[in-house]
Amino acid sequence: MISLFKKPKIFFTLIGLGIALTLGIVGLQIHLTSVSAQVIPIIVNKDHLDFGTVFPGEQRSGNFLVSIAQDYTGDPVTYQIIQKRKPLPEGYIGDGEDPDMPGYYRNLCPFLTKTNDEGEGDTENNAVVGGEGDNSDLWVIDFNVPAIMGYVAQNHTYGVVSTESDYGCDISIDLDLAELCDSNEELVINGGFEAPIVVHSAKWYIYDQPQTNWVTNWTTTTPATFGGYSRPSIALLELHRGVAAGWNPAEGSQYAELDADWFGPDNSLNGEPATVIIYQDLATLPGQNYNIKFSFSPRPGTSMAENILEFSWGGDIQPLISAAGGTGTNWTEYTYNFIATSTTTRLQFAERGLSNSLGTFLDKVSVHCLAP
DSSP states (O other): OEEEOSSOOOOOOOOTTSEEOSSSOOOEEEEETTBOOOOOSEEESOSOOOOOSOOTTOEEEEEEEEEEOTTOOSSOEEEEEEEEOOBOOTTOOSSOBOTTSTTBBEEOGGGEEEEEOSSSOOBTTBEEEOSTTOSEEEEEEEEEOOEETTOOOTTOOSOEESSSEEEEOEEEEEEOHHHHOOTTOOOSSSTTOOOSOOOSTTSEEEEOHHHHSSEEEEOTTSOSEETTEEOOSSOOEEEESSOSTTOOOSSSSOEEESBOOSSOTTSOOOSOOOBEEEEEEEEOOTTOEEEEEEEEEOOTTOOGGGOEEEEEETTEEOOOEEOOOOSSOOOEEEEEEEEOOSSEEEEEEEEOSOOSSOOOEEEEEEEEEOOO
16 A cells, blocks of 8 residues: 655555555565465565655666575476555555445556566566576566646656545466476375385395485384394385285385384394384475375284374374284275475374384375366
8 A cells, every 4th residue: 555645755665475555565475376375486585675755757666586485396487477456454544445446445556567677588477487597587666656636747757646545556476376286296206115126035125215215214112222232323114025925015016114124134133123204395385285195004914003004294193094914915095185284295104003123014105286
């Protein structure tokens, strides 16, 4: 909102991330098509612009930078910069309400222009940021100060407003989630636990995070010592590949066991407590819906108490999954839909059963964004 007087004294401040003019205030905001959410893959570098004292007929300029968010790793982002009428705040007291559009300020939008001078071909209706060499866009906002009707200088060129009052305009950065949300893109790396390939003659082996792409930690029930051995400081994930007849994966050739092992098949230690937590931090769009799938099987020949799977999305722990093992693997697929609330969401699995190196099998983990 901005108040215009016969001798206007105006100063502008960018509020948040959008343009709002209020007696010298211009604020900038991000708008997501069809979704109400916070800023996601892009950020704006300033929270205020100060144009100082201005008078009718003057042109003042300010600028802001639209940049790719540091933690965003997706494709280049297409956006628009849109001017629109500014709504009155709740409890507004003043004479700035537009008689032709109740609930909104009198319109200041015609006196603002937006340009990009970086030579990349960006326009306010079709701008792209991201990709090689294009991490930010510099936008210039020109304010062409209007005069009030009846008080117009002979050489005034920037138009007039009808009355002395409060005026406003909103400018939003508009993102189309349909372009950002690719429902064909798999967000989980190595969700089938096919890497690395198990080559040991025992048909199983243990691996650390760089080899599996899953961050792996021991659970709090895993003690530091057992059977005269000290637990490895780095937690290890156990992968199987044809361990026994009937021990088949849900897909592909391998799967993971979440009650792992300390030293692998070449060591004589057996039954050590080796339950693990594994997770991946996924790049997500706040306010967007995601589909999560995975397959669970109890380890053959073990009790229900040894096969208790905990699954969580963004820290939201779901009801435990458990079953007793039979003569072979018995896979069940689980499906969930969740709405992301931040730009990074943790997908996590943990073995919560008896910790004795025998427990839950996990396979076929998949996460997809669901396009609007």
